[in-house]
Ligand SMILES: *[C@@H]1O[C@H](CO)[C@@H](O)[C@H](O)[C@H]1NC(C)=O
């Protein structure tokens with residue numbers, strides 16, 4: 001009867017031991033949530049639990065790991081550095097009362113306590129991502145463009161966590177993405193929209209794309225933000241205007257040439273050599289500039 005009871009006790013203890021209830025030789029540290037997200041200026045709870053019994057007393061340390069920099073958060077029973085006064089310890093877990101984007105990091109909870117095999121330690125790592133709403137994006141929209149050319153509109157903001165996605169609007173209406181369903185519709189999409197990079201590509205741009213454009217950055221955290229409206233004017237290549245400007249340039253050049261010719265004939269060059277040279281040089285560069293200007297315009 002006594003031996004039977006002893007056997008039962010032994011069975012019970014080994015069962016509890018295998019479940020981890022009766023271990024004093026190993027320290028187990030774990031977390032209810034190893035990937036914590038919290039909105040900026042709100043609270044965050046970093047859970048850290050362990051199996052060290054109260055009577056033994058666990059030594060608790062928290063560290064923050066940012067890239068290759070490790071700094072103390074909680075040490076010798078107090079919060080240190082910029083965590084002083086804005087965090088509290090709850091058993092071995094911590095509650096940050098007001099997180100900012102600078103708190104995004106990995107946090108390590110380290111527990112040490114005496115065990116049968118000497119000092120034992122255990123640790124768990126928790127990542128904290130502080131969610132930040134988008135800032136107002138900066139948009140690049142050309143004021144004017146020539147139809148038939150390639151035009152890219154850009155939109156970017158860099159505060160949002162997670163990274164913002166982008167939407168473009170023309171004349172107040174959203175520009176739809178080129179989805180499978182849209183491809184069945186009558187009006188074809190004449191642009192390439194990249195919602196990740198924020199670029200809106202017209203290849204080529206047409207007169208129809210003239211309008212008032214703005215872009216919106218959104219990331220599900222807080223309200224979407226938009227940039228100021230900008231107008232893009234797309235015009236056809238105006239052939240008669242180009243011909244007219246070429247004719248004007250040719251006329252200017254011809255009259256310059258005539259002027260120099262008559263000046264030479266009247267003998268200005270021999271009398272006021274240096275001053276005349278200067279002014280004729282000036283004239284040539286002026287008309288050259290004009291010419292280059294027109295050339296680039298044609299191209
Ligand atoms: C949280 O911190 C920010 C800046 O550190 C401060 O402006 C804000 O008032 C704080 N909010 C609360 C509720 O303490």
Ligand SMILES: *[C@@H]1O[C@H](CO)[C@@H](O)[C@H](O)[C@H]1NC(C)=O
Nearest residue numbers: 192193194195196197198199
């Ligand atoms: C958007 O741009 C990124 C980076 O250039 C690229 O990896 C991605 O495939 C593009 N997405 C679309 C839909 O074109």
Ligand SMILES: *[C@@H]1O[C@H](CO)[C@@H](O)[C@H](O)[C@H]1NC(C)=O
Nearest residue numbers: 187190206207208209210211
């Ligand atoms: C594009 O131009 C055509 C006529 O040239 C017009 O019928 C059509 O409505 C325009 N489309 C848009 C989106 O403005």
